[in-house]
Ligand SMILES: Nc1ncnc2c1ncn2[C@@H]1O[C@H](COP(=O)(O)OP(=O)(O)O)[C@@H](O)[C@H]1O
């Protein structure tokens with residue numbers, strides 16, 4: 001992207017003063033992010049990945065509705081809606097995005113003095129990560145209108161099994177016979193996982209706003225390392241909010257790597273679980289239903305299981321979805337996530353006990 005092009009794209013947005021400078025904040029995994037400096041303030045400008053998000057207008061509409069709700073909550077509590085909620089900046093024509101060819105662009109206010117952390121490598125950061133997502137969900141617990149499904153079937157295990165059955169039937173890469181033991185690990189838990197999703201379908205677990213990308217770097221902290229707000233709202237959707245907890249636990253608590261070749265290193269650290277759950281429940285406990293609290297710990301098993309299935313399915317499919325660094329990479333990932341799942345199963349009673357407190 002040349003600077004002239006970027007500038008002409010940025011000119012479409014209703015910034016407060018003329019643009020002085022545009023710098024890259026780095027090519028993210030999903031979006032490209034830039035900082036636009038005007039004579040008065042700074043903004044975030046992002047190219048939204050149209051391949052991952054087929055309907056960017058619906059995505060931006062989700063973000064606008066969710067942030068409007070959050071701003072009202074923060075204002076009512078006497079907080080600062082400009083620093084404690086992401087602010088979408090519209091185009092000069094009043095649109096939530098600017099389209100240029102195949103690309104969609106969106107802008108927001110840059111929250112000055114904010115910090116992010118890459119990895120929860122201390123108890124306090126795990127606790128603060130839990131608080132960040134817990135606070136976000138608590139403020140949205142009464143947001144009941146449905147949001148657009150920007151990624152189809154996300155965390156819907158019934159839909160994943162449809163793809164899974166098809167992948168096994170086709171056996172496109174001819175690898176099925178070589179992973180019989182791994183397939184059995186998936187099949188053995190099929191009914192249990194479907195039973196969890198059925199509670200979502202039947203409303204036993206209520207539909208709420210879920211963030212769907214709960215990594216620590218999507219939480220902005222202030223100079224005292226207190227939570228400011230949750231950002232990267234592209235994936236907000238309606239589902240059970242337990243899955244935000246489960247996905248965070250999957251990544252925060254793993255002692256090994258997602259693709260560890262040494263399974264001896266992979267296990268769930270229950271202390272990290274405790275710290276995250278404490279932070280999360282402090283913020284979110286009061287707005288949870290009894291069934292949500294009952295199934296909170298299980299969501300970690302559910303999300304980890306889904307990841308085992310997805311890695312294994314991609315291996316069977318011939319590696320068409322995830323980027324791989326070597327031919328058995330997806331199989332290695334599936335095995336490492338399965339090891340993590342077993343570790344969670346072994347510690348499930350302790351996890352439930354922590355969630356009850
Ligand atoms: N409004 C903002 N104010 C301050 N920093 C931001 C803002 N939005 C994004 N950032 C910074 O840019 C990084 C990437 O932005 P993010 O929206 O998370 O995109 P990605 O999809 O690449 O993760 C964040 O981790 C954060 O450090």
Ligand SMILES: [Mg+2]
Pocket residue numbers: 217218232
């Ligand atoms: Mg991010």
